Amino acid sequence: xxxVNEFLRKLLFLPLQASEWARQLDYLHYYVFITAxxxxxxxxxxxxxxxxxxxxxHAEQSTPIVDPKPIHEAVFIGxxxxxxxxxxxxxxxxxxxxxxxxxxxxxxxxxGKKWMWKFAYPxxxxxxxxxxxxxxxxxxxxxTSRDVIHSFFVPALRMKQDALxxxxxxIWFNAxxxxxxxxxxxxxxxxxxxSMLGELVVMPPAEWDEWMERERRxxxxxxxxGQPVEAEQVDxxxxxxxxxxxxxxxxxxxxxxxxxxxxxxxxxxxxxxxxTVKLENGKTLVADEAYLTRxxxxxxxxxxxxxxxxxxxxxxxxxxxDAAAITEFIKSLRTDAPTAEPQKGPIYVPVxxx
Amino acid sequence: xxxxxASSPAYQTPNYLNAVKGVGSWxxxxxHKRIGVMYLVLTxxxxxxxxxxxxxxxxxxxxxGPTIMDAMTYNRMFTLHGVIMIFLFMIPAIPGIFxxxxxxxxxxxxxxxxxxxxxxxVYLYLAGAAIAVWGMIQGGTDxxxxxxxxxxxxxxxxxxxxxxGAFILGMGSIVTGLNFIVTVHTMRxxxxxxxxxxxxxxxxxxxxxxxxxxxxxxxxTLLLVAFExxxxxxIFDPARGGDPILFQHLFWFxxxxxxYIMILPAMGVVSEVVQTFSRKNMFGYKAVAFSSLxxxxxxxxxxxxxxxxxxxxxxxxxxxxxxxxxxxLFTAIKVFNWTATMYQGAIQVSAPFVYFMGFLYFLVFxxxxxxxxxxxxxxxxxxxxxxxxxxxxxxxxxxxxxxxLAGLHYWWPKMFGRMYSxxxxxxxxxxxxVGFNATFIPQFLLGNMGMPRRYYSYPEQFWPLNVAxxxxxxxxxxxxxxxxxxxxxxxVKGRVSGPNPWNSRGYExxxxxxxxxxxxxxxxxxxxxxxxxxxxxAAEVKxxx
Numbered sequence: 001x002x003x004v005n006e007f008l009r010k011l012l013f014l015p016l017q018a019s020e021w022a023r024q025l026d027y028l029h030y031y032v033f034i035t036a037x038x039x040x041x042x043x044x045x046x047x048x049x050x051x052x053x054x055x056x057x058h059a060e061q062s063t064p065i066v067d068p069k070p071i072h073e074a075v076f077i078g079x080x081x082x083x084x085x086x087x088x089x090x091x092x093x094x095x096x097x098x099x100x101x102x103x104x105x106x107x108x109x110x111x112g113k114k115w116m117w118k119f120a121y122p123x124x125x126x127x128x129x130x131x132x133x134x135x136x137x138x139x140x141x142x143x144t145s146r147d148v149i150h151s152f153f154v155p156a157l158r159m160k161q162d163a164l165x166x167x168x169x170x171i172w173f174n175a176x177x178x179x180x181x182x183x184x185x186x187x188x189x190x191x192x193x194x195s196m197l198g199e200l201v202v203m204p205p206a207e208w209d210e211w212m213e214r215e216r217r218x219x220x221x222x223x224x225x226g227q228p229v230e231a232e233q234v235d236x237x238x239x240x241x242x243x244x245x246x247x248x249x250x251x252x253x254x255x256x257x258x259x260x261x262x263x264x265x266x267x268x269x270x271x272x273x274x275x276t277v278k279l280e281n282g283k284t285l286v287a288d289e290a291y292l293t294r295x296x297x298x299x300x301x302x303x304x305x306x307x308x309x310x311x312x313x314x315x316x317x318x319x320x321x322d323a324a325a326i327t328e329f330i331k332s333l334r335t336d337a338p339t340a341e342p343q344k345g346p347i348y349v350p351v352x353x354x
Numbered sequence: 355x356x357x358x359x360a361s362s363p364a365y366q367t368p369n370y371l372n373a374v375k376g377v378g379s380w381x382x383x384x385x386h387k388r389i390g391v392m393y394l395v396l397t398x399x400x401x402x403x404x405x406x407x408x409x410x411x412x413x414x415x416x417x418x419g420p421t422i423m424d425a426m427t428y429n430r431m432f433t434l435h436g437v438i439m440i441f442l443f444m445i446p447a448i449p450g451i452f453x454x455x456x457x458x459x460x461x462x463x464x465x466x467x468x469x470x471x472x473x474x475x476v477y478l479y480l481a482g483a484a485i486a487v488w489g490m491i492q493g494g495t496d497x498x499x500x501x502x503x504x505x506x507x508x509x510x511x512x513x514x515x516x517x518x519g520a521f522i523l524g525m526g527s528i529v530t531g532l533n534f535i536v537t538v539h540t541m542r543x544x545x546x547x548x549x550x551x552x553x554x555x556x557x558x559x560x561x562x563x564x565x566x567x568x569x570x571x572x573x574x575t576l577l578l579v580a581f582e583x584x585x586x587x588x589i590f591d592p593a594r595g596g597d598p599i600l601f602q603h604l605f606w607f608x609x610x611x612x613x614y615i616m617i618l619p620a621m622g623v624v625s626e627v628v629q630t631f632s633r634k635n636m637f638g639y640k641a642v643a644f645s646s647l648x649x650x651x652x653x654x655x656x657x658x659x660x661x662x663x664x665x666x667x668x669x670x671x672x673x674x675x676x677x678x679x680x681x682x683l684f685t686a687i688k689v690f691n692w693t694a695t696m697y698q699g700a701i702q703v704s705a706p707f708v709y710f711m712g713f714l715y716f717l718v719f720x721x722x723x724x725x726x727x728x729x730x731x732x733x734x735x736x737x738x739x740x741x742x743x744x745x746x747x748x749x750x751x752x753x754x755x756x757x758x759l760a761g762l763h764y765w766w767p768k769m770f771g772r773m774y775s776x777x778x779x780x781x782x783x784x785x786x787x788v789g790f791n792a793t794f795i796p797q798f799l800l801g802n803m804g805m806p807r808r809y810y811s812y813p814e815q816f817w818p819l820n821v822a823x824x825x826x827x828x829x830x831x832x833x834x835x836x837x838x839x840x841x842x843x844x845x846v847k848g849r850v851s852g853p854n855p856w857n858s859r860g861y862e863x864x865x866x867x868x869x870x871x872x873x874x875x876x877x878x879x880x881x882x883x884x885x886x887x888x889x890x891x892a893a894e895v896k897x898x899x
Binding site: 012013014015025028029032033036039040043044046047048050051054055056057059060061062063064065066067068072073076077080081084085087088090091092094095096098099100147148149151153155156158159160161162164165166167169182184185186187188189190191192193194195197265308309310 | 425426496498502505508509597598599632633634635637638641665668672675676682683686690691693696697698701702703707711714718723725726731732735738739800802803804806808809811812819886887889
């Protein structure tokens, strides 16, 4: 059975099955695939045989009138009907199972926004783009969106649920194969749609418990699991620059801004401070603290030439000290100064510009 | 018959093409045949425009990162590709060209019921197309052809002109449908009973019913989106108290039946082709005729299968899922009857028949993947991935375009009185079918792997299959170009076909090729069904006096 499963899974280019539901879904997939292929090729082979067997012998050849008996049409209707309904009879209960979370599932709030995923555990940590769950325990996701429709998609779980602005939707899963699996956004949401990537980390339960305990104990509101564990032990009361980097990661700034000079959706932060920038409206100005702060609060007022006005406002979302910390972080990014360590994000890093 | 120069007999006999001369005579014509030809020119132009965008998209996807354009351009381009192919080609092409040209010829009428409204539909098409394409290029619409809210109501790009264009195109579609319904009901010649109606007319009739009933809903929905964008009404955007899912329901209430507007005429075309080239009457005529009506009817109750992952109620998903199976069932009935029609036939494997076989193949696989998608649970994995893209293109390109090409080759001598090069036609048909498979089979597999649609960049594991798909698309593009070239060449250099080069007994062949400006000097009277080949040459058609 395992061998057959592996063979068919690879034949159909399906990713790993990280949950029992995914495995069950694939079994239905195989059943549909094999029976549909069989039906299709028998029909098409019949057509080809007829095409060869009944070739035209001369231009004016006459042919008999062959009308169907009721039994013919009954077979034509009955066979596909039985087959199709058998697909439905298996598939629909599976769908109902997916829509019915079991009691005692771990709740995770998921918020989609252009172009990142935010995860929040009630009474626990928040994170951006990385969702950590324990293997073998049911997890219920409560999804919403802050702007347009996104769709939370984990191919390894064969599972997808739209995240809608203004309401919550839910879905659940029980991942049982520890590992790291990509999360995609499946509903078109604009410029960064294809780089709205995340990662599902399925951890052995004991490890997850330990991680969660540590997160809960930590009093740092900014603590989040997007960063490697060692990094989280850095003293957050350190320099303003370190805080700025951390806040920028939490706020998802690096989705669009790079810190290494690479072109992306927004201007790079490297050497940005003090540079003379040309704006979309033809004016030029020097990127000082005031401009950098204005750009966080009113991002589309003064867009740098060559970029699209797509940045959301952080007015009311970013406290003044946080904005200051980010500004200090940007100021620290200079090619003639020791540069910041490379960005730490999911293993599926967005493909960056030329 | 030998190749003939431009001064050949085809153009000496009086026909609808040379009856009146000058550009003005075309722009003001009320002749359904000329209107059909005008649709042919316009929709084929649109098709090549949409095709160029498709190729550019495929080139962009050759590498995982940026290749030839930035993300914004890519998003605009797939919007252009979708809108042009759907609204400017798929929906109007077969009804506009073959429906206009052949419904009156098939039922023995001199014209459609409302010739002036028919001409109006061409101008609505022109106006709608011009506004939509201009709007998209000038305003850079980046919403995709589905215009999902609240994205479409909040994007910084311009959306209103393309909505207006689609609205006007919809009006054209409605009046065409209305015209055909009245024509079929009131203008059939003596002897053309409902049970002798050519199957193409049955399919067009079913299509027209959908056009008349569903298109107004699209118009209303697009207007609501425009109101929200322009006047700030809160209809779909939750930030203003609207409901984004409401848009999806309204949109698919039109756009799902719309895919049957695109495929039903194609099914009608191949019904004619398989009968002519098998020299057989349709096996199960009634089953094929009524299954068209069945698809038109059930097609109105399946729209929710686009919303399985949107959070709609589990019960609703089940109902929409099981009803969707019935569309597949009606399609299966047609497939089996077409196949059975070949039994004991006298089959001529000519270019239209090769396209028919291609159509059968693509429809079977496109249809079965559709059934798989409506299995509710499987759709949770495939929704919004390349699997859906491949399924849709199998039905639309593989189904509708194969049938369009089958019809175009079958009726080319009827429309223009000349034959194309059979050798080139066969070569191009093989190229198109192979290229199509090479383009879209990798996309099914990409969907299985989990690659979402509308992705400008993608992780590396999707790379090889994307390259394969682009390679296939280039073959497909080459194939279509060859078809265009030899068909245009045949207009000048093709040999004269004579009135009935296929010895078909379809009713439309009881006229000279090309037909005269006035279809029938005397109203024909039929005493037998179309495509009855049981007794040697076609019986003389009687004329009523």
